[in-house]
Ligand SMILES: [Zn+2]
Protein backbone atom coordinates (compact mmCIF):
# COMPACT_ATOMS: atom_id res chain seq x y z
CA UNK A 121 0.00 0.00 0.00
CA UNK A 122 1.29 3.46 -0.88
CA UNK A 123 1.45 6.34 1.55
CA UNK A 124 -2.07 7.78 1.89
CA UNK A 125 -2.29 11.41 0.76
CA UNK A 126 -2.57 13.99 3.50
CA UNK A 127 -6.18 14.99 3.91
CA UNK A 128 -7.65 18.22 5.17
CA UNK A 129 -10.20 18.05 7.97
CA UNK A 130 -13.10 18.39 5.53
CA UNK A 131 -11.74 15.71 3.19
CA UNK A 132 -11.25 13.42 6.16
CA UNK A 133 -14.82 14.00 7.36
CA UNK A 134 -16.31 13.40 3.91
CA UNK A 135 -14.27 10.22 3.36
CA UNK A 136 -15.18 8.96 6.83
CA UNK A 137 -18.82 9.57 6.08
CA UNK A 138 -18.63 7.58 2.81
CA UNK A 139 -16.72 4.73 4.44
CA UNK A 140 -19.17 4.50 7.31
CA UNK A 141 -22.23 4.44 5.07
CA UNK A 142 -20.86 2.04 2.48
CA UNK A 143 -23.59 2.89 -0.02
CA UNK A 144 -23.56 5.66 -2.64
CA UNK A 145 -24.24 9.13 -1.27
CA UNK A 146 -25.00 12.37 -3.06
CA UNK A 147 -23.16 15.51 -2.04
CA UNK A 148 -26.34 16.62 -0.27
CA UNK A 149 -26.61 13.35 1.67
CA UNK A 150 -23.05 13.94 2.84
CA UNK A 151 -23.78 17.55 3.71
CA UNK A 152 -26.75 16.43 5.81
CA UNK A 153 -24.58 13.94 7.71
CA UNK A 154 -21.81 16.43 8.39
CA UNK A 155 -23.85 19.43 9.54
CA UNK A 156 -22.99 18.60 13.15
CA UNK A 157 -19.30 18.68 12.26
CA UNK A 158 -19.56 22.26 11.07
CA UNK A 159 -19.77 21.63 7.32
CA UNK A 160 -22.53 23.90 6.12
CA UNK A 161 -21.87 24.80 2.50
CA UNK A 162 -22.34 22.38 -0.42
CA UNK A 163 -19.15 23.85 -1.90
CA UNK A 164 -17.12 22.50 1.03
CA UNK A 165 -18.41 19.02 0.28
CA UNK A 166 -17.86 19.35 -3.49
CA UNK A 167 -14.30 20.58 -2.99
CA UNK A 168 -13.50 17.70 -0.66
CA UNK A 169 -15.09 15.19 -3.05
CA UNK A 170 -13.08 16.55 -5.99
CA UNK A 171 -9.86 15.96 -4.11
CA UNK A 172 -10.89 12.52 -2.85
CA UNK A 173 -11.90 11.40 -6.35
CA UNK A 174 -8.67 12.78 -7.84
CA UNK A 175 -6.68 10.90 -5.19
CA UNK A 176 -8.57 7.66 -5.95
CA UNK A 177 -9.97 7.45 -2.41
CA UNK A 178 -13.54 7.88 -3.60
CA UNK A 179 -15.33 7.34 -6.90
CA UNK A 180 -18.18 9.07 -8.62
CA UNK A 181 -21.04 6.92 -9.88
CA UNK A 182 -22.19 8.80 -12.94
CA UNK A 183 -25.51 7.02 -13.32
CA UNK A 184 -26.52 7.81 -9.73
CA UNK A 185 -24.75 11.16 -9.46
CA UNK A 186 -23.41 9.85 -6.17
CA UNK A 187 -20.13 9.01 -4.53
CA UNK A 188 -18.67 5.95 -2.82
CA UNK A 189 -15.47 5.38 -0.88
CA UNK A 190 -12.95 3.31 -2.83
CA UNK A 191 -13.19 -0.34 -1.85
CA UNK A 192 -9.51 -1.12 -2.19
CA UNK A 193 -6.18 0.58 -2.48
CA UNK A 194 -4.53 0.87 -5.88
CA UNK A 195 -7.74 -0.07 -7.65
CA UNK A 196 -6.83 2.17 -10.58
CA UNK A 197 -3.67 0.22 -11.24
CA UNK A 198 -5.43 -3.13 -11.35
CA UNK A 199 -7.60 -2.33 -14.34
CA UNK A 200 -10.79 -0.64 -15.31
CA UNK A 201 -12.96 0.12 -12.32
CA UNK A 202 -16.42 -1.38 -12.45
CA UNK A 203 -19.34 -1.03 -10.08
CA UNK A 204 -22.18 -3.49 -9.66
CA UNK A 205 -25.10 -1.45 -8.36
CA UNK A 206 -28.02 -3.31 -6.78
CA UNK A 207 -31.27 -1.57 -7.60
CA UNK A 208 -33.08 -3.38 -4.78
CA UNK A 209 -30.93 -2.67 -1.71
CA UNK A 210 -28.68 0.06 -3.10
CA UNK A 211 -25.44 -1.77 -2.34
CA UNK A 212 -22.48 -1.20 -4.61
CA UNK A 213 -19.66 -3.62 -5.21
CA UNK A 214 -16.46 -2.28 -6.71
CA UNK A 215 -14.04 -4.40 -8.68
CA UNK A 216 -11.25 -3.80 -11.14
CA UNK A 217 -10.81 -5.72 -14.35
CA UNK A 218 -7.57 -5.73 -16.31
CA UNK A 219 -9.08 -7.48 -19.36
CA UNK A 220 -11.78 -4.85 -19.90
CA UNK A 221 -9.11 -2.20 -19.55
CA UNK A 222 -6.93 -3.89 -22.20
CA UNK A 223 -9.83 -4.20 -24.64
CA UNK A 224 -10.81 -0.56 -24.26
CA UNK A 225 -7.20 0.59 -24.47
CA UNK A 226 -6.82 -1.45 -27.67
CA UNK A 227 -9.90 0.12 -29.18
CA UNK A 228 -8.81 3.62 -28.14
CA UNK A 229 -5.39 3.12 -29.70
CA UNK A 230 -6.85 1.89 -33.00
CA UNK A 231 -9.35 4.72 -33.08
CA UNK A 232 -6.95 7.44 -32.03
CA UNK A 233 -9.19 8.20 -29.08
CA UNK A 234 -7.66 9.67 -25.93
CA UNK A 235 -9.49 8.32 -22.90
CA UNK A 236 -9.54 10.54 -19.83
CA UNK A 237 -11.60 8.28 -17.64
CA UNK A 238 -13.65 5.14 -17.93
CA UNK A 239 -15.93 3.47 -15.46
CA UNK A 240 -18.31 0.59 -15.98
CA UNK A 241 -21.55 0.61 -14.04
CA UNK A 242 -23.60 -2.58 -13.92
CA UNK A 243 -27.15 -2.20 -12.67
CA UNK A 244 -29.18 -5.13 -11.44
CA UNK A 245 -29.77 -7.27 -8.38
CA UNK A 246 -27.05 -8.39 -5.96
CA UNK A 247 -26.63 -11.98 -4.77
CA UNK A 248 -28.21 -11.18 -1.41
CA UNK A 249 -31.35 -9.76 -3.02
CA UNK A 250 -31.62 -12.56 -5.62
CA UNK A 251 -31.48 -15.32 -3.02
CA UNK A 252 -34.93 -16.59 -2.03
CA UNK A 253 -35.89 -15.63 1.53
ZN1 LIG B 1 -11.54 2.16 -6.12
Ligand SMILES: [Zn+2]
Nearest residue numbers: 206209246249
Ligand atom coordinates in the same frame (compact mmCIF):
# COMPACT_ATOMS: atom_id res chain seq x y z
ZN1 LIG C 1 -29.15 -6.04 -3.17
